[in-house]
Amino acid sequence: MMEYVLLSFFVLLIIVVVTFFLTGWQISSSRSERRSVEYAKAEFILRTFANSPYINKNTYKEGSMLEDSKLTSITCEELQTLYGTGWYAEVEALDFKETCTYENYPFCGNWSYCKEEGDAMTFDIPVNIYRKMNGEVDAGFLRVGLYLKENG
Amino acid sequence: MTPKTKGLAGQTSILLIVLVIIMFMVIGIFLLISSIKPVNNEYYNLYAHNLLLSVLRRNTGYGGYCDTVSSTVSCAYMTPYRNCGGFECRNLSAQVVPDLIERLIKPTMNYCMIVEPENGTYGNQLVYGPRCDVVSNKKSAWTANEKILQYGANLNIRMIITET
Numbered sequence: 001m002m003e004y005v006l007l008s009f010f011v012l013l014i015i016v017v018v019t020f021f022l023t024g025w026q027i028s029s030s031r032s033e034r035r036s037v038e039y040a041k042a043e044f045i046l047r048t049f050a051n052s053p054y055i056n057k058n059t060y061k062e063g064s065m066l067e068d069s070k071l072t073s074i075t076c077e078e079l080q081t082l083y084g085t086g087w088y089a090e091v092e093a094l095d096f097k098e099t100c101t102y103e104n105y106p107f108c109g110n111w112s113y114c115k116e117e118g119d120a121m122t123f124d125i126p127v128n129i130y131r132k133m134n135g136e137v138d139a140g141f142l143r144v145g146l147y148l149k150e151n152g
Numbered sequence: 153m154t155p156k157t158k159g160l161a162g163q164t165s166i167l168l169i170v171l172v173i174i175m176f177m178v179i180g181i182f183l184l185i186s187s188i189k190p191v192n193n194e195y196y197n198l199y200a201h202n203l204l205l206s207v208l209r210r211n212t213g214y215g216g217y218c219d220t221v222s223s224t225v226s227c228a229y230m231t232p233y234r235n236c237g238g239f240e241c242r243n244l245s246a247q248v249v250p251d252l253i254e255r256l257i258k259p260t261m262n263y264c265m266i267v268e269p270e271n272g273t274y275g276n277q278l279v280y281g282p283r284c285d286v287v288s289n290k291k292s293a294w295t296a297n298e299k300i301l302q303y304g305a306n307l308n309i310r311m312i313i314t315e316t
Contacts, residue, residue: 003164003165006165007164010165010168010172013172014175017172017176017179021179039192043192043194046198050202062205064205064206065209094255123195125198125199125203126202126203126205126206126207126256126257127206128205128206128209128210136211137209137210137211137220138210138211139206139252139256140206141256
């Protein structure tokens with residue numbers, strides 16, 4: 001009799017463990033699926049942003065040559081019509097850290113779009129910044145983040 | 153229960169325990185394997201290419217033959233002793249290139265930039281990077297290539313980046 005009880009206990013234990021495992025696996029695989037979709041979206045925004053004709057200097061076909069005047073004049077709302085919502089972008093020049101406005105342009109080097117509070121998946125790449133007023137080419141960073149809807 | 157069946161029941165229990173242990177181990181290994189994330193090569197390739205491009209296109213502030221980093225590198229290769237704003241091209245490039253790369257690259261990364269003539273032409277390499285021997289021998293590295301087209305010899309520029 002005792003053997004049957006033990007056997008039943010082990011069989012039940014195995015069923016419970018397998019159930020937990022399959023459920024956990026299903027949850028983790030759907031999480032990782034969602035993460036990879038978010039990853040791809042963030043990377044897509046980074047690439048298209050770096051090469052967008054709206055902010056790039058026209059004569060550089062290879063892209064990643066962001067023009068400071070275009071960066072200053074474009075707004076978050078205009079960019080959201082292109083890329084949708086739920087992301088932010090930031091361009092930072094190496095030598096100037098001040099946020100650019102119409103008042104301090106061109107003596108500034110930080111442009112920020114659609115930035116808000118919250119966890120984000122962030123990618124950054126080096127880019128060039130073309131200074132329209134003196135024709136100089138500076139270097140800096142383009143940072144793009146995709147806001148995560150929930151943690152996990 | 154006879155002593156024979158008693159012994160069999162004991163064996164069955166042991167077998168079940170062993171089976172459960174094996175199952176836990178299999179689950180553990182499976183979870184471990186599924187938690188290993190592949191490296192995002194596409195992003196790092198883009199990063200390496202943009203790093204190289206941003207460095208080469210930047211103005212140095214010295215003008216003349218060393219107006220941009222790319223022209224400074226070219227001058228350092230072709231005419232290393234030519235004067236650029238009070239410095240020899242070779243010295244200026246050895247100062248400007250690593251300085252700029254180190255300001256742009258992620259702190260967790262190493263780099264190596266190699267300048268060499270296009271195939272078929274003779275000449276030495278110009279190498280920038282404090283740990284080029286380590287970087288160029290690492291298996292997981294990302295490489296970007298660009299060309300400087302100029303009269304005399306076109307130059308191939310290779311940027312290799314790795315995680316530290």
